[in-house]
Amino acid sequence: MKELSPITDIYKKFPAKGDCIRYIEKIRWSNKPACPHCHSHRVSPMKREFRYHCNSCNVSFSVTVKTLFHNTRIPLQKWFAAIDLFIQNEKILSSRKLAEVLDINKDTAWTMIGRIREAKSEYGYLFAKIVETGEIFIKRKIRVE
Numbered sequence: 831m832k833e834l835s836p837i838t839d840i841y842k843k844f845p846a847k848g849d850c851i852r853y854i855e856k857i858r859w860s861n862k863p864a865c866p867h868c869h870s871h872r873v874s875p876m877k878r879e880f881r882y883h884c885n886s887c888n889v890s891f892s893v894t895v896k897t898l899f900h901n902t903r904i905p906l907q908k909w910f911a912a913i914d915l916f917i918q919n920e921k922i923l924s925s926r927k928l929a930e931v932l933d934i935n936k937d938t939a940w941t942m943i944g945r946i947r948e949a950k951s952e953y954g955y956l957f958a959k960i961v962e963t964g965e966i967f968i969k970r971k972i973r974v975e
């Protein structure tokens with residue numbers, strides 16, 4: 831029996847990047863954007879999608895600044911799938927297995943696992959919220975041979 835890819839399920843729930851961003855905005859900001867640098871709410875949406883300009887400290891930002899998703903080139907759907915797999919399989923999730931399931935290279939998988947571990951402590955609030963809402967989870971146990 832072939833395992834279905836968790837990626838397929840995540841893409842069903844979050845078809846576009848914007849769906850992922852809106853989800854993160856909802857849980858990080860309760861849909862009220864706040865500058866990650868100075869915490870001001872005096873912000874304006876920018877023309878460039880998913881970015882805001884802070885009118886207090888005059889910088890631009892997106893919701894991923896200072897989170898585990900910061901400056902990533904990996905699609906957010908793959909991050910969501912990785913977090914899901916990490917939570918469900920923490921003790922046995924290897925970078926080799928993650929690479930195989932997400933169809934990414936092993937170094938990338940290793941980096942992702944590192945960031946997710948770090949996020950559990952450093953970005954505790956956001957990470958806890960992601961786990962709490964459970965919206966990204968399909969609760970997939972991986973098979974280890």
Ligand SMILES: [Zn+2]
Pocket residue numbers: 865866867868869870884885886887888889
């Ligand atoms: Zn600011």
